[in-house]
C-alpha cells in the first residue's frame with residue numbers, strides 16, 4: 175500500500191475519532207481513505223471549507239477530549255499555522271500530517287522537504303514547538319502515526335508527521351499491525367459539559383503578564399522534558415564509518431543505499447537519520463560519529479536540516495552539503511561519488527587522479 | 529417599574545457574580561444574561577460547550593459558568609463544528625461579534641450555516657470593532673465615522689454594510705435566523721424569545737440557528753448610553769430591520785414584525 179494509505183490504517187488502528195481535512199495533492203489518498211472508512215466505524219469525518227477551518231475543527235474535537243487529526247500538504251499546512259499556534263498554546267493533543275510538496279507558494283506537487291524550518295521551529299506565532307516525526311517508508315507512516323497519537327496525549331501537544339510526496343505515494347509492503355496495547359491517557363481537562371463542576375475554559379489567552387509568562391514557563395518545561403526523553407534517530411553502519419550520510423525521509427533511503435554500495439566496495443560509510451526532527455536527536459547523532467572524519471548532509475531543501483546538524487555537531491566536522499528543491503532529489507550515484515571521494519585515501523602522498 | 533424589571537431579569541446562577549468589564553450601556557452584558565437565562569431555561573449548563581470569540585466578549589468565560597473553548601479570530605463556527613461532531617450529545621453554541629463573524633470568519637459561518645451544522649450562533653452586531661478601538665466593521669453603516677473610516681463609510685470605497693441575517697437566509701441549510709435587539713425592555717423580551725427558539729432548534733436536532741443581536745457600543749459610537757440605545761432604533765434598524773429571516777419550521781418562513 176502507499177504511505178498515504180498507511181497513515182489512514184495507522185490512524186484508525188490508533189483510535190482516531192475525528193478527522194477533518196481539505197483536499198490537496200499529494201495527500202488526497204488520506205482524506206479519501208478517511209471519508210471511505212470513518213463513517214462506517216461511527217467516527218467523525220468532515221471535509222472542511224479550508225485548512226483554516228480544518229485545523230479549527232480539530233481544535234474543537236481535541237478540546238472535547240477526542241483523538242483528532244488532520245492531514246495536508248505544504249500550502250495547506252501554512253494556512254494551519256494559525257490553528258496550530260492556538261492548539262499549542264491551549265495544550266491540546268492533535269496529530270497533523272504534512273505530505274510535503276515543492277514550494278514556495280503553490281510550487282508544484284512533487285516531493286520536497288522545504289517545510290523543515292516551519293515544522294521544527296514552531297511555524298506559527300509565539301514560542302512553541304510541535305513534536306515532528308519523520309517516516310522514511312510506508313511502514314513507518316503507519317507506526318509513527320500510532321506514536322504520534324500517544325505522544326500528543328502524553329504531552330498535551332500537537333504532533334506533526336513530516337513526510338513527503340514520494341513516501342506518501344510509493345507503494346510498499348506494510349505489515350498491518352496494531353499499536354501496542356497501552357492505557358489511554360485520561361483527559362480530565364476536556365470539555366464534556368460542566369457536570370457537577372465549574373465550567374472549564376480552554377484557551378491560549380492569558381491577558382495578565384505574570385499569567386502568560388507562567389504559562390510559557392510551563393510550556394518550556396514540557397519542551398525540555400520532551401527533549402530529554404523523546405529524541406529518536408537511526409544509526410546505520412556508523413560504528414566504524416569515516417563518512418556518515420545524514421538525511422531524513424526520502425533522503426534517508428537514498429543515503430542508506432549509497433552506504434550499502436560503498437560498503438560493498440569496502441569503504442567505511444554510514445548513515446544517520448533523525449526520526450524526530452524536533453526534538454533533534456543531537457546526542458544520538460554525535461554518538462553515531464565515533465570515527466567520522468566528514469559528514470554528508472542530503473536534503474530536498476537548501477540547508478535546513480544542515481543547520482540542525484551543524485548545531486548538533488558544533489561544527490566540528492567538515493560537511494559536504496547536497497540540497498535539491500522543486501521535486502529534484504539527491505541521487506544514490508551522486509552520494510556514492512561523494513562518499514568515494516571522501517573515503518578513498520590517495521595512494522601516494524600527492525593525491526591521485528581518478 | 530424598577531421592581532418589576534428586577535423580577536423579570538433576576539440573576540440566573542449560570543452567570544457568575546463577577547462584574548463585567550463591558551463599558552456602561554454596552555449590549556454584551558445584556559446578551560450574556562439572555563444567553564445564560566436560556567441555558568437555565570433548558571437546563572443546559574452541565575451538557576454544553578460555548579465557543580468564545582476574539583472581540584470584546586473574549587472574556588465571556590468569566591461571566592458565563594459553562595465549559596468554554598477559545599477559537600482563533602473568526603473560527604468559532606469551525607471549532608464549534610469540531611466539538612459538535614466529536615460529542616453530538618452536547619449543546620454547542622458560539623458567541624461572536626461582527627468583525628469576528630462577518631469579516632475574518634465569513635467562510636466559517638457561511639459553511640457552518642450551509643451544512644446546517646446543529647449549533648446555535650449568537651451574533652452581536654454593534655457596527656464597529658470594539659476590542660481593537662473602534663475601527664470599521666463589515667457592518668459599519670454608510671456614513672458612520674470610525675477610526676478607519678474617519679470621513680464616514682463610503683459605499684464607493686468600502687461597499688455597503690453586510691446584512692448577515694439576510695445573506696445567510698438565502699442558504700438552504702439553516703433552520704432559524706432572526707435579527708433582534710436589546711435596546712429596550714420590550715425588545716429584550718423578544719430577543720430572549722428568539723434565543724430560546726434558536727436553542728430549541730438545536731435541541732430538536734433541526735440544525736443551524738443564528739440570532740443576530742443589534743447591540744449598542746456607546747464608546748465607539750461616541751454617544752452616551754441612553755442615546756446609543758435610541759440610535760439602535762433611529763439609525764441602525766433602518767439598515768438592519770428586525771425580524772425572522774429564516775424559519776424552516778414555519779411553513780412560509782414569514783417575516784415577523786420589526
Ligand SMILES: Cc1ncc(C[n+]2csc(CCOP(=O)(O)OP(=O)(O)O)c2C)c(N)n1
Nearest residue numbers: 582583584601625626627628656657658659
Ligand atoms: C488574526 C487576528 N487579527 C486581528 C486581531 C485583532 N482583533 C481582535 S478583536 C478584533 C475585532 C473585534 O470586533 P468584533 O468582532 O466586532 O467584536 P467587538 O469587539 O466589537 O465585540 C480584531 C480585529 C486578532 N485578534 N487576530
Ligand code: SF4
Nearest residue numbers: 550551554584658745
Ligand atoms: S467597546 Fe463597545 S462593544 Fe466593547 S465593551 Fe465597550 S461598549 Fe461594549
